[in-house]
Amino acid sequence: MNTANIFISAMAISQFIFLAIHFGLQYRNQIGRLVAAFCVCAIAYLVHDSLSHGNSIWVHLTLEVLSALAPFLLWLVAYLLFVDDRRTPVIAILSITLCLVLEVAGELSFSIISWQQPSHLYDRLVSLLPQMILLVFSLHAIGLVARGYKADLLEERRKFRVAFIAGLSVVIAIIVSGNMLDNILSDGLPGSGDLYDILVSICLFSVILFFNLLSIQASKGANQLLALKPATSSSQDTVDQAPERRDQDARYVAMIEKAMSEEKLYEEPGLTLADLARHVGIMEYKARRIINQSMQYKNFNQFLNSYRINAACELIKTTHHPVSRIAMDVGYSSLSVFNRAFKDLMKQTPSEYRKAHQ
Structure with a gap:
């Protein structure tokens, strides 16, 4: 050398x-x-x-x-x-x-x-x-x-x-x-x-x-x-926000929840954060901040899976549809991805969940 x-x-x-x-x-x-x-x-x-x-x-x-x-x-x-x-x-x-x-x-x-x-x-x-x-x-x-x-x-x-x-x-x-x-x-x-x-x-x-x-x-x-600590807004940050900012964030949360729960936007395959922001009518960076700080999600996939899997659980309990059809109905384009997301969230497979709730 x-x-x-x-x-x-x-x-x-x-x-x-x-x-x-x-x-x-x-x-x-x-x-x-x-x-x-x-x-x-x-x-x-x-x-x-x-x-x-x-x-x-x-x-x-x-x-x-x-x-x-x-x-x-x-x-x-x-x-x-x-x-x-x-x-x-x-x-x-x-x-x-x-x-x-x-x-x-x-x-x-x-x-x-x-x-x-x-x-x-x-x-x-x-x-x-x-x-x-x-x-x-x-x-x-x-x-x-x-x-x-x-x-x-x-x-x-x-x-x-x-x-x-x-x-x-x-x-x-x-x-x-x-x-x-x-x-x-x-x-x-x-x-x-x-x-x-x-x-x-x-x-x-x-x-x-x-x-x-x-x-x-x-x-x-x-x-x-x-430090591996949750990087969400602290309680002091929330207190320091202006009332107008808090009210505006609350309205954004309501708009997002309406789009997901009532309009069932989660059923759209390949839904992205940009798609959600465009549907609600807000900037993408604002949607990212609201979902993270006000709704306490670290990434958009966790947020999206929570709605999809909750809907899938309801369909599994109330219908006799095959799991593959339910996966497609709630927005998944792959059965393997659905099974993995379901098990991560519910700690059991869709079939085990169905048996437990029959």
């Missing part, structure tokens, strides 16, 4: 250390611990990149495992922050376990038992498959940001999505894809490795510096979000 890369890596490491300390002390919860752990893993990646092959195999192995955990921890932070209807991520846990096993197997195979010549297939398996798994974690983290953006009713979280997860996920995706390319083109181009390392270090330093500045200037809403 040349002097320029060492200097840039050291600057990036200093930013990760600051971020780890800041989150570890400021947010003493899951998010704080996960971000601090991610920083440790990112530092391990930068340090591992500077080690020569003469170092201990166990040092290399430890840093390799920590580096591999970085995309998974980033994905886990995204999952906790931006997914409201969470389940135990069994597939993710199994995937990262497989990745770590392959990383360890590959390191041991090529170092401790290097006298044995592994097959080309084995070589590719332990080299490329872990990188592919980590790339999927990175891309899926970006997907979590984008997928829930439109339905998100929390303004601070909408801003925080792109600034926090997308930026870091892109960095990890660059790192993982670069490692994959290095494994595919094992000989590489003369001098290309140092140039790539410098670019990655610059990218890491720039993103983490930006995020450190952002976290220092975080607003009250952003701090509530990172």
Whole structure:
């Protein structure tokens, strides 16, 4: 590693250390611990990149495992922050376990038992498959940001999505894809490795510096979000509102409830927040604020499912229609989506609910 890369890596490491300390002390919860752990893993990646092959195999192995955990921890932070209807991520846990096993197997195979010549297939398996798994974690983290953006009713979280997860996920995706390319083109181009390392270090330093500045200037809403507290209006905020504002919000709530309960707008497949706002005759940002602050929903899908599932429960109790027809009647275009939403809200399947209320 040349002097320029060492200097840039050291600057990036200093930013990760600051971020780890800041989150570890400021947010003493899951998010704080996960971000601090991610920083440790990112530092391990930068340090591992500077080690020569003469170092201990166990040092290399430890840093390799920590580096591999970085995309998974980033994905886990995204999952906790931006997914409201969470389940135990069994597939993710199994995937990262497989990745770590392959990383360890590959390191041991090529170092401790290097006298044995592994097959080309084995070589590719332990080299490329872990990188592919980590790339999927990175891309899926970006997907979590984008997928829930439109339905998100929390303004601070909408801003925080792109600034926090997308930026870091892109960095990890660059790192993982670069490692994959290095494994595919094992000989590489003369001098290309140092140039790539410098670019990655610059990218890491720039993103983490930006995020450190952002976290220092975080607003009250952003701090509530990172602290995993409900980011809704406080009672003091409600008291401080002008009477005209409260009356206007109450009218908007009544208009929204009428559209959903009496006019049954929820029956429209693919209904969006923009559609609801247009139907009621208010701006979309106002509809978002009203549903979040006055009606206490975090995202539009939760709000919409509450009306649809309540209507479905009534139809299940009072009719003998098949569950598939009821799902379509209340606005779902997919039976699997309906079954999942029903079980999330009612803690039982539609069939079990029907048996219990016959």
